[in-house]
Amino acid sequence: PPSDANHLALFIPEPDNLTGTAATLNANSNGLLSRALSAQKFDGKPGSYAVIYGLQDIATVMVFGATTSSLTNVELHNLGGKIAKAVGTDLDGDKVVVHADTLKSDLTEISAHLAFGYQLQNYRFDKYQTKRTNNTGEVVFVSTNAQQSQDAYTNDLQYLAGGIYLTRDLASEPGKNIYPQAFVDRVNAQFKGVRDIDIDVLTLRDMKKRNMGALMGVGQGSIHDPRMLVIEYKGADKNEAPIVLAGKGITFDTGGISLKRNSGMWAMKSDLAGAAAVAGTVYAAAKRGEKVNLIGVMPLAENMPAEDAIRPGDVLNTMQGTTIEVISTDAEGRLVLADAVYYAQQEFKPKLLLNIATLTGSAARALSHEYAAVITRDWDLSLQMMKIGDKIGEAVWPLPLHENHFEQIKSDIADIKNSGAGNPGASIGAAVIGTFIDEKQPWVHLDIAGVDWYNSDTDTVPVGSSGWGVRFMDQLVRDMK
Numbered sequence: 001p002p003s004d005a006n007h008l009a010l011f012i013p014e015p016d017n018l019t020g021t022a023a024t025l026n027a028n029s030n031g032l033l034s035r036a037l038s039a040q041k042f043d044g045k046p047g048s049y050a051v052i053y054g055l056q057d058i059a060t061v062m063v064f065g066a067t068t069s070s071l072t073n074v075e076l077h078n079l080g081g082k083i084a085k086a087v088g089t090d091l092d093g094d095k096v097v098v099h100a101d102t103l104k105s106d107l108t109e110i111s112a113h114l115a116f117g118y119q120l121q122n123y124r125f126d127k128y129q130t131k132r133t134n135n136t137g138e139v140v141f142v143s144t145n146a147q148q149s150q151d152a153y154t155n156d157l158q159y160l161a162g163g164i165y166l167t168r169d170l171a172s173e174p175g176k177n178i179y180p181q182a183f184v185d186r187v188n189a190q191f192k193g194v195r196d197i198d199i200d201v202l203t204l205r206d207m208k209k210r211n212m213g214a215l216m217g218v219g220q221g222s223i224h225d226p227r228m229l230v231i232e233y234k235g236a237d238k239n240e241a242p243i244v245l246a247g248k249g250i251t252f253d254t255g256g257i258s259l260k261r262n263s264g265m266w267a268m269k270s271d272l273a274g275a276a277a278v279a280g281t282v283y284a285a286a287k288r289g290e291k292v293n294l295i296g297v298m299p300l301a302e303n304m305p306a307e308d309a310i311r312p313g314d315v316l317n318t319m320q321g322t323t324i325e326v327i328s329t330d331a332e333g334r335l336v337l338a339d340a341v342y343y344a345q346q347e348f349k350p351k352l353l354l355n356i357a358t359l360t361g362s363a364a365r366a367l368s369h370e371y372a373a374v375i376t377r378d379w380d381l382s383l384q385m386m387k388i389g390d391k392i393g394e395a396v397w398p399l400p401l402h403e404n405h406f407e408q409i410k411s412d413i414a415d416i417k418n419s420g421a422g423n424p425g426a427s428i429g430a431a432v433i434g435t436f437i438d439e440k441q442p443w444v445h446l447d448i449a450g451v452d453w454y455n456s457d458t459d460t461v462p463v464g465s466s467g468w469g470v471r472f473m474d475q476l477v478r479d480m481k
């Protein structure tokens with residue numbers, strides 16, 4: 001082991017049969033490692049963990065159990081996250097060397113995936129804390145195929161982590177600081193100098209010209225005007241139909257005149273998580289130079305109660321030319337998405353149109369943290385989405401879209417209304433959005449209300465904004481391009 005490391009991390013699947021770096025360390029320490037492991041009853045099972053202090057001048061040796069069978073990318077991400085948890089966020093100039101020589105995987109870039117998981121767990125939104133910990137230091141991952149791992153991390157996974165950080169930053173930021181134009185400014189700064197990117201921002205004037213009454217209606221009670229942010233990444237032939245990702249970007253959701261209750265309202269600062277995930281996904285694809293045409297469409301508005309806010313019972317004109325009766329001003333996500341998905345189809349003729357939104361409490365109650373809801377008009381597409389989610393560790397589960405859900409949103413005075421009489425809420429929300437999408441358009445609706453914010457951590461997500469959707473949509477882009 002390098003002598004300049006203060007800390008070592010090792011994977012020991014079989015403590016009675018040490019191999020690789022662990023065996024070397026054990027031999028050099030006259031069997032001390034082995035004795036320390038058995039004293040701590042370390043069994044090497046996946047999830048087990050022990051720490052040994054002061055072995056051979058190494059401040060800490062962290063040992064992790066692992067399976068002896070082949071690890072998937074997601075399992076490697078989770079192991080990387082476990083290391084980050086063990087190391088903590090107060091590195092204070094120290095150096096950690098992680099030896100992955102005892103891990104098995106069909107993937108050649110083992111340490112790139114470990115580093116990726118480490119980075120995802122290592123995120124903290126601490127800019128508003130006066131006393132921040134000193135987390136500067138060095139973490140080195142050692143495995144075979146070092147060069148391939150280095151390349152995979154620096155040319156690809158690093159940017160995916162960067163996209164997830166961008167998403168979490170945007171979704172964690174207080175509503176006071178992130179309003180529609182502020183979101184645009186942040187994204188502009190992040191994309192500065194990124195190649196093959198065109199950024200277009202629709203202001204109120206452009207929205208008026210296009211009759212985007214639903215998006216404008218939601219934003220009209222706020223002192224901050226709405227925006228529609230469009231990021232085009234041209235990574236493939238210009239004749240190739242793009243994938244379009246449309247993300248709900250409510251920079252704060254008070255509910256509007258249909259005001260939300262007090263408890264938990266603060267969490268509505270992250271009601272832009274869909275838009276933020278879209279920005280993060282396009283960022284990752286563009287930075288690694290994925291050969292795909294990918295477009296992010298982000299309708300941004302703040303939903304406030306005010307004397308000039310829309311009222312329950314108001315009727316809004318949409319870009320489609322149809323009208324929506326506002327039953328609840330708190331069902332605002334579907335309103336901004338109505339204009340956004342219609343615009344996306346008209347403007348870009350996508351081969352796939354995916355929208356992602358913190359749309360309904362109903363989806364969160366049905367599926368909690370384990371799954372985002374996926375709703376489509378095509379069962380095969382839903383199955384395809386489930387496979388993509390499983391592949392990358394952001395799982396989705398289908399909810400239905402039935403003729404009756406469209407029946408429920410018929411209005412007495414307008415073409416449709418924005419909320420039905422009752423259940424199932426997630427499907428009713430999807431039906432409103434679906435009304436603005438051609439039945440032949442391949443369309444995926446993701447409701448992430450239950451997964452965008454974690455109250456307890458997982459291996460790759462610390463408490464707070466999860467950045468859910470960047471990994472999912474990134475995998476989709478890789479598979480569908």
Ligand code: BES
Pocket residue numbers: 253255271328330331332333358359360361362364419425449450
């Ligand atoms: N942003 C909320 C949904 C939400 C709830 C997201 C909890 C994250 C956590 C959305 O705008 C909303 O208010 N939905 C209403 C819809 C209802 C009025 C038809 C809901 O789910 O209660």
Ligand code: ZN
Pocket residue numbers: 250253271330332333358359
């Ligand atoms: Zn909302």
Ligand code: MN
Pocket residue numbers: 253255329330331332333
């Ligand atoms: Mn709402």
